[in-house]
Amino acid sequence: MKRKLQKIILYLFLLCCIYNLWTLRPVQILYTYSDAGNSVFLVVDHLPWTDSDKINWYLKHQDEIKSQNPLPEDSWHTWYVIDIGNGFTDYKKYIEGPYEDLYCFPTIKSNDNCIVKNYLMVINEYPYRNTHFFYC
Numbered sequence: 001m002k003r004k005l006q007k008i009i010l011y012l013f014l015l016c017c018i019y020n021l022w023t024l025r026p027v028q029i030l031y032t033y034s035d036a037g038n039s040v041f042l043v044v045d046h047l048p049w050t051d052s053d054k055i056n057w058y059l060k061h062q063d064e065i066k067s068q069n070p071l072p073e074d075s076w077h078t079w080y081v082i083d084i085g086n087g088f089t090d091y092k093k094y095i096e097g098p099y100e101d102l103y104c105f106p107t108i109k110s111n112d113n114c115i116v117k118n119y120l121m122v123i124n125e126y127p128y129r130n131t132h133f134f135y136c
Contacts (some may be wrong), residue, residue, distance in 0.1 A: 023048055027057055030084055031071060033105045041067045041080045041103070047120045055122055055133055079123040088112040 009111050018085040023117065031043040058065075058079075071077050082103070091102050097116075103113040119136040126132075 014109040019049075024052065027062075029065075031108075032065075032071045033074055033107060034071070038071065038075055039080065040065075040071065040077045041082060041105070043082050043115060044120070045084050047081065047083075048124070049136055051133075054135070058121070058123060058133075074127050076127065077125045079125070080119055082115060082119040082122070083120050085116050085118050087115075089114050089116075 005042045019036065025046070027047060030045060031041075033041045033043075035041075036095045048057055058081075065079070081086065088108070088110075089102070089103060092111070094102060101111055101116055102114040103117050106113075122134040124132040125132070
């Protein structure tokens with residue numbers, strides 16, 4: 001019985017260590033695209049697990065992201081945070097689903113300029129209202 005309890009404690013400890021390593025890993029913004037309107041697409045490698053950590057990550061990097069992607073001040077903005085998944089792909093070679101699943105970036109001059117629309121978070125900002133966060 002004592003040996004079984006030690007194994008359980010060891011597994012819980014290892015699980016906590018893995019969780020901490022995962023959450024301490026910094027989020028990398030791999031690609032940014034603005035459609036010169038009201039939308040910005042951020043391609044990231046991952047986001048934190050909890051919703052509050054996702055919001056805190058966005059609020060912490062909000063000024064940096066906005067300085068790199070200037071948008072009109074008096075209109076609403078939508079920020080799409082997309083998971084990199086399997087990376088960029090060529091829409092002609094995509095066989096894992098319908099083409100509607102892809103979002104293609106016109107600024108990438110390579111054939112591999114599309115990514116699967118796996119939205120991790122969508123942020124709607126309004127000029128005189130609260131910011132809305134949506135999780136997919």
